[in-house]
Amino acid sequence: MENVRIGGVPEHFNLPIHLAIENGWFESENINLKWQDFPGGSGYMKEALRNEDMDMCILLTEGIVTDILKGNSSKIVSGHVKTSLTWGIHTRTDETKIDSSSFFDKNIAISRYGSGSHLMPIVHAMMQDQSIEEKQLVEVSDIHGGISSLEQGRADIFYWEKFTTKPFVENGKLKKIGEFISPWPCFMIAATDKMITERAQTLSILLKIIHRANQHFMDLNDAPTLVAERYNLNIKDAERWYHATEWSVNGWVSNKMLEGVLYSLKEAGIVHADCTTQGIIWERNARK
Structure with a gap:
C-alpha cells in the first residue's frame, strides 16, 4: 500500500474525496490516501507543500498560483472545483x-x-x-x-x-x-515537484479516482442531504450550494484562465510584473 498525504479545508467542496476514501476507492488501487484538514486555509497548505509535509493539497486558485510564482516547488496538477467561490x-x-x-x-x-x-x-x-x-x-x-x-x-x-x-x-x-x-474557478489540486517527478504514475491513478469521485458526487441524488448533515447547513442552503457548484472530471487547467488570475494578481501588486504562467501547471493537464 502506497501512502499519499493530501490536505484541504474541512468544507463541503471536498466531500467527494472523503466519500471515495470511505468507499475504499483509493485502497482498491493500492493507495492509502491520508487526509489532513487545514482549517486555516490555503496559507497553511502552501507552507505544508513547501516543507514537503504534504504530497498534495487542494487550494484556492489564486493562493497556489501566487505561491508557485514566489518559489513554491509545486505545480497545479488538476482542477477541482470549476465554479467560482462566493465570499x-x-x-x-x-x-x-x-x-x-x-x-x-x-x-x-x-x-x-x-x-x-x-x-x-x-x-x-x-x-x-x-x-x-x-x-x-x-x-x-x-x-x-x-x-x-x-x-x-x-x-x-x-x-x-x-x-x-x-x-x-x-x-x-x-x-x-x-x-x-472570485473571477475564476475556485479550487485547484497541487502536488509537490517531488511527487510529480518520483511518483507520476501514482499521481495519475489518484487523480483519475478523484475525477470519478467528483462525477459520482454530481450524480448523487442525496448529495445535498449529505452536505447538510456533515457540514451543519440547513437543507435549503445545501441544495442551493450543490446545484450552483460544478467539479472537475478531467483535470484540465486552462492557461487562459491562469492568465486572467495572473493579470489580477499583478494589478493588485501581489506578484511581480515580470511573472508569467510558465511552469505553473503540470503539462500533462494543461490546456490552451
Missing part, C-alpha cells in the same frame, strides 16, 4: 456604520498572509479602484480567529466562504454585509 463579507454583529461600499479603509482579518482571505480583499479593492495597505491586515489563523478578532475590535472585516460562515451569521456571531465572487 461572504462580514463584520461584527453590532456594527451599523460599515456597509459593502465603505470598508476598504478598515482593518481586515486574514487567516494567513497569502491565503484567500488575504488575497480576495486586495483583488476586490483593486476591481473597485480602491486599495488596501498592509497595515490594515490582522492575521487571525482561521475562521474562529476571524470571528474573535471582530468581537474584540481588532479587525472590522472578514472574508470567508459564505455557506461555511452562514451558521455563524444565523447564530449572531457574524453580520454579513456583502458578497464577492
